[in-house]
Amino acid sequence: MPKIILIRHGETDWNRQGLIQGRTDNSLNTLGFQQAREAAPLFQDLAINAIISSPMLRAKQTAQTLADHLNYTDEILYDSRIVERDFGEANGKHVDEAYAKVFTGDILNLETEQAIMDRVMEALYEFGHAYPNDDQIILVVAHSHVIKAALCAIAPEHYTFKEKLVNVSANFLQFYPLTDEWKIEAINVTITPNQTSLV
Numbered sequence: 001m002p003k004i005i006l007i008r009h010g011e012t013d014w015n016r017q018g019l020i021q022g023r024t025d026n027s028l029n030t031l032g033f034q035q036a037r038e039a040a041p042l043f044q045d046l047a048i049n050a051i052i053s054s055p056m057l058r059a060k061q062t063a064q065t066l067a068d069h070l071n072y073t074d075e076i077l078y079d080s081r082i083v084e085r086d087f088g089e090a091n092g093k094h095v096d097e098a099y100a101k102v103f104t105g106d107i108l109n110l111e112t113e114q115a116i117m118d119r120v121m122e123a124l125y126e127f128g129h130a131y132p133n134d135d136q137i138i139l140v141v142a143h144s145h146v147i148k149a150a151l152c153a154i155a156p157e158h159y160t161f162k163e164k165l166v167n168v169s170a171n172f173l174q175f176y177p178l179t180d181e182w183k184i185e186a187i188n189v190t191i192t193p194n195q196t197s198l199v
Helices: 013-017 028-041 057-069 095-104 111-131 144-154
Strands: 001-010 048-053 137-142 170-176 180-191
Touching: 001 095, 001 111, 001 144, 028 057, 048 057, 048 111, 057 095, 057 111, 111 137, 111 144, 144 170, 144 180
Parallel strands: 001 137, 048 137
Antiparallel strands: 001 170, 170 180
């Protein structure tokens, strides 16, 4: 029963400004790097078998910062299936202006909830089967709607895409390879005092 820990990237300037980032490839800001450093002790007692990241810059920087502070020396793996949701015409707009329309699907070229759930779960099943042993732990550094997609796909009766996830929060999943079943153990776990709760 491998454990997969989904981690949201640290803060960017667009997070701070309340702008929808989507596929815009922004860097972490100063606080975002600090958040990633402060989050590392949450995982320091875990024997991490792999770190897998979205190839987007803010996720890569978060993953590398965590790896550096955890003395993780293996190669960080990257998977394009866990890039952030494509928000179409809402990209770059303020959440107050466009976010309500995201939930109704009334946005041109918006990636659907089903589409992001399909690609994210395809990746997570693959990660789980690649590291099937009971004591294996995988850190997956990704994005808000990627993590929401996983939560909604696994437990749609409990979660929606309106779930609030703070930057560098950890979301703990247990995977059962023999039955392809998932268990959500905890969400939004963080030890950094410098949290940001945005989209």
